[in-house]
Amino acid sequence: MVSEPRSNGTPVTRAPEDKPRRGCKLVLLLLLSLAHACMTGCASVPSRQFQQQVGPPIPFQELLEEREIHKGEMVILGGYILETVNEPHGSLLTILQAPLDSRNKPKSQDLSEGRFLLRTEKFLDPEIYTKGRKLTVGGKVSEVLPQPLGNRMYRYPVIEAEELYLWSKETRYIRPYDPYYDYWHYPWHWYRYRPYP
Amino acid sequence: MAVTWAVRLVGICLVSLMLGCATGISREARSQVTYYGSFAALQTAPDEHMGKIVMLGGKIIETTGSETFSEITVLQLPLGRRDRPQDGDRSRGRYLVRSEEFLDPAIYEKGSLLTVVGRLSSSEVRSIGGFQYAYPLVEAIEIKLWPRAREAYPRVHFGIGVGASF
Known part of the structure; x- marks a missing residue:
């Protein structure tokens, strides 16, 4: 930084046409980046069109209790992938349900109320749709499919997927052990060797 | 005297830059590429x-070997800077890489990133679960296996701070 000497009251003057133009550019850049952030960051999951078709949210327990009344209704559900099975004309995913947050992203799997099956006509690669990944689906409630789970039969509600969103893996920054890391003086390493605590 | 040192320094910098930015795929292999379309097509x-000769990137799903050739099943990934595949969910499918050399499954292990230049051969249909998947087959000319990225954190720490000691 170069500090400019200022005489009292008279600020340093620059070329008059230079400054406002630069200001304009900056504002434009700021606006553009804001717009970009909005367009990429606030995209709704599932799409707005789909969300308009969805009625009031159905408690997951009601779907589990095999009530025919909900058949054919549009729902938004989410959870964690347990298994991806590929079939000749599509894929069947077993999902551990989890409640959704305000962005329709699944919350902790400890809050799960059960499981459901997700059927899609698309081929979903089991190397991408791997166990443990978060997924949100917009789809239609279909039949209930009893499948063995351990020693019992579990009645899985089946959802026919219309829109599917796989959440990207969360890369948590883990700081490896650093012997020189010093919480007290953190960004100012050159003050580390102060003679007092 | 000072000038010659400066020139030398610039020279050293240039050489190290050129060495550092070397791509994973050799110039000879790269110059043979004749297909520049998308993987989906x-x-x-x-x-x-x-x-046709293609350059593709991806992540290894499985490496198998027989007496005469080795085969890698790859999850396609788009190529990024310096021909390195970008890990993520932007895969458009799978393909097979076949090589006459022995590729050790312990080296070409699951999850490693690779870039391959090779000749497209007839595709092979195999099952993934109950689904019949048509794998494009690439006869390898050159394979670049990328070293696994470590859980990297900046080795060099630059800090700017204002502090006062009393």
């Missing part, structure tokens, strides 16, 4: 592009 009409 290649997958929908594999026979149309037979014999």
Whole structure:
């Protein structure tokens, strides 16, 4: 930084046409980046069109209790992938349900109320749709499919997927052990060797 | 005297830059590439592009070997800077890489990133679960296996701070 000497009251003057133009550019850049952030960051999951078709949210327990009344209704559900099975004309995913947050992203799997099956006509690669990944689906409630789970039969509600969103893996920054890391003086390493605590 | 040192320094910097920015795929292999289209197009009409030379990236799913050749099943990934595949969910499918050399499954292990230049051969249909998947087949000319990225954190720490000691 170069500090400019200022005489009292008279600020340093620059070329008059230079400054406002630069200001304009900056504002434009700021606006553009804001717009970009909005367009990429606030995209709704599932799409707005789909969300308009969805009625009031159905408690997951009601779907589990095999009530025919909900058949054919549009729902938004989410959870964690347990298994991806590929079939000749599509894929069947077993999902551990989890409640959704305000962005329709699944919350902790400890809050799960059960499981459901997700059927899609698309081929979903089991190397991408791997166990443990978060997924949100917009789809239609279909039949209930009893499948063995351990020693019992579990009645899985089946959802026919219309829109599917796989959440990207969360890369948590883990700081490896650093012997020189010093919480007290953190960004100012050159003050580390102060003679007092 | 000072000038010659400056020139030398610039020279050293340039050379190290050139060494540092070397791509994973050699110039010879790269110059042979004849297909520049998308992977999706290649997958929908594999026979149309037979014999063409492609450069593809991906993540290893499985490496198997037989007496005469080795084969890698790869999850396609788009190529990024310096021909390195970008890990993420932007895969458009799978393909097979076949090589006459022995590729050790312990080296070409699951999850490693690779970039391959090779000749497109007839596609092979195999099952993934109950699904019949048509794998484009690439006869390898050159394979670059990328070293696994460590859980990297900046080795060099630059800090700017204002502090006062009393």
